[in-house]
Amino acid sequence: MSSDAPPAKRARTDDDAPSTPIRSDIWHYDGSVVLQAANTQFRVHWSVLTMHSSVFKDMYSVPQPDVAGPTVENCPVVELHDDPQDLEYVLKALYDPTLLSQQTLSFDIVSALVRLGRKYDFKNLRKAGTERLLFENPRTLDEFDALQKRGGTPRRVEYQKGYRFDVVNLLQDADIPSGLPHAYYQLVCTSPHTGMGHVRRSDGTYATLTPADMSRVALATQKLHNAQFRPGYTLSWLHELSSADQCSSVQSCAEIRFLFLQQLVTDDTLFIALFTCPEQLTGLKSSFCARCANNMTEKVKAGRQRAWDELPGFFGLPSWDELKQSDEL
Template sequence: MSSSESSAKRQRMENAPITRSNIWHRDGSVVLQAEATQFRVHWSVLALSSPFFRDVQDLPQPSDQPSVEGCPLVELQDDATDVEYLLKALYDPMFMGQKALPFPAVAALIRLGRKYDFRHLLNSAVERLTFENPTTLEEYATLPREAEKQTTTRIVYHRGLIFDMISLARENNILSALPCAYYRAVANCDQQLFFDGIRKRDGTTASLAPVDVRRLVVARQKLVQAQWNMENTLGWLKTLSHYSDCDAPPSCDAFRNKTLSHCLASGSLRAFWNPTNMAMAKWRGLCDKCKYRAQESMTAGRKKMWEELPGFFNLPPWSELKNDL
C-alpha cells in the first residue's frame, strides 16, 4: 500500500464512527481498539500468551486513561481485521483446529504474532506457510500434484495466493519458504503477471515488490537453461544416442527425440519433474533398460537442482536460510 493510500485510509478511520466488534465479552477487563473497531476481551487471556501485553497490563494506569464501560481502552495501530483474526485464534479453539485457514488469517497471526510476541500463534501460522513451501524435495514431492498446480492443504487457495505468500514470507523474514514459493511462481505464472499482478475475485490485486519481480525474471531463464544440463533433470533427453545396452534403439531414439522436441517447443519449466509420478503411458516407447536409466538420471538431477534452488534466486544455501522471528 502506498503512503498516499495509507494516509487516505487513516483519515477515513479517524472520521469513521466507532463500532463494536462481535468479540465483546461482557466480563472482559480491557477494550482494544484497532482503526474504528473495539474489542472487549480479558487481560488474563492476552497476558497468558503475550509477554508484551503482560508488561502493558503491569504498567501504572494514568488518571486520565480513556475507558469504555469501566475497562481501560488500549489503542492498537493495526488493521482491525488482523486483530479480529488474532482474537478468534485466542478465544476459539476450533478456529486454529481447522485443516486450512484463509490466507488473511495466517498473515494476521504472523504479523501480530511477531509484533506482540504471541509465540505459539506465530509458530503455528509459520508452520502452515512453510508446509506449503517446504525446504526439502521429499516434502515438496508429497504436496498434492507436486504443488506445481498451486494446490494447497494448510491455507485456503485463492487466485494470487502464491504472490501473497511470497510477500508475506519476505516481509516477515521467513526466508526458508522463499525458494519454493519463488519456484512455484516461475513454474506456474506467465511472466507478465510478475509485473501486472494477479487480479483476485474480490477485485484487489496480488502484487509483488520490485525485489521479488527481479528475482523471478532472472531465475526463470536460469532455471529453464539449467534443467537441460547433462547432470540435471532433463539432461538425459539430450544424449546423442540410445544407451549402449538398449534393447530397442529405433524406438528409444524416437521417444527421446519426440519428448525433447515437445519440451523445447513448450519452453516449460520441469526442474522437478518426478519420474515416479509419471503414468506408464508417458514412458511408452522406451525399453525397460532405457526407462530405468532415464528415471535414475531424472531422480539424481532433480535432487541436484533442489540443492541449488536458493542460488537461482540470489539467496543463501538452504543451510543458511534461517527464519528471523
C-alpha cells in the first residue's frame, strides 16, 4: 500500500452529531430572545435584559446582519460562554426579585450574581452579591465584632465545604480586595485544622488556593501569632511585670498570667487571639487585682484596634483605605 494514500476516515458516531439543546425551566413563551449557555437554552425578554444590563442594551442596539443567524420559535439565539447554572441563577434573580430578599443564599448563587453581574454590568445583581460577601467579610472592627456576636448565624451566604477557599478566589476574581484581609484571617484561624492545599466539596470537586495564597496565609500565621504579644497588641499584658506600686497582689497576678499563657499554648501552639474581646476574659479579669484587671482591659481594647488597622499588612496587602478605594462595587 502506498505511503501517499490518505488515512482511513474514522467512522462517524452519534457522539459526532451536535446534541440537541436542552430547554431550561426559564422559558417565557412571549420571550423575544433565546440565550444559550453550553447546551442549555433560556427564552427571555430583550426588554428585561436591556433594563438591567448595559452590555445587553448595547448588544440589542447592534444592527443585525442581512443573513439571519440561528433562531428558535422566531427568536434569535444569543450564545453566551458562561456556565448554564450561573446564568440560570442570574435570570431567576431578574425575574423573581424575592430571591434576593432571602436571608441566606448559597455561595454558588452569590458567586453567579457577582461574576456575571460584573461581566454583563447587571449593577443591582452585582451589588446584591457583593453586599453579602462583605457582610460575611467585614472591613471594620465594629462590623467584625457584630459578626462574632451573632455567632455566624443567620448567615447571608450559606456555608459549605471549601467555602473559605472559594470566597478568597471570588473576592480576587471580582476585584473586591477589601474583603480579603478578613477572608485570609479566617483561613489562618481554620487552616491548621482543615488542611492548606485543598478541601473536598460535598459534590466531590475540590476548592483550592493558589500557591501564592497558600504561602501568604502560611507566612501570616506565624507573623500574627508573634505580633499579638508585642507591646501595643492584644496580649502584651501577659509579659508585663507588675511592681508593688502598680499591683496589690504581685505574685498572684503573675501566676494568673502564667497559667493563662500556659493554657493557650497547650491548647494550640499557633493560637491566634488578636481579636479577643475584654468580655471574653471576664473570668480572668475577676481573678486579677483591680489595677491589673483595668490594665488588661485597656491593653486588649487598644491592641484589638491596632491589630485590625494593621491586618491587611500581615498579608502583604495595602491599607484598608486603599483596598476600599480599589473595590469594584
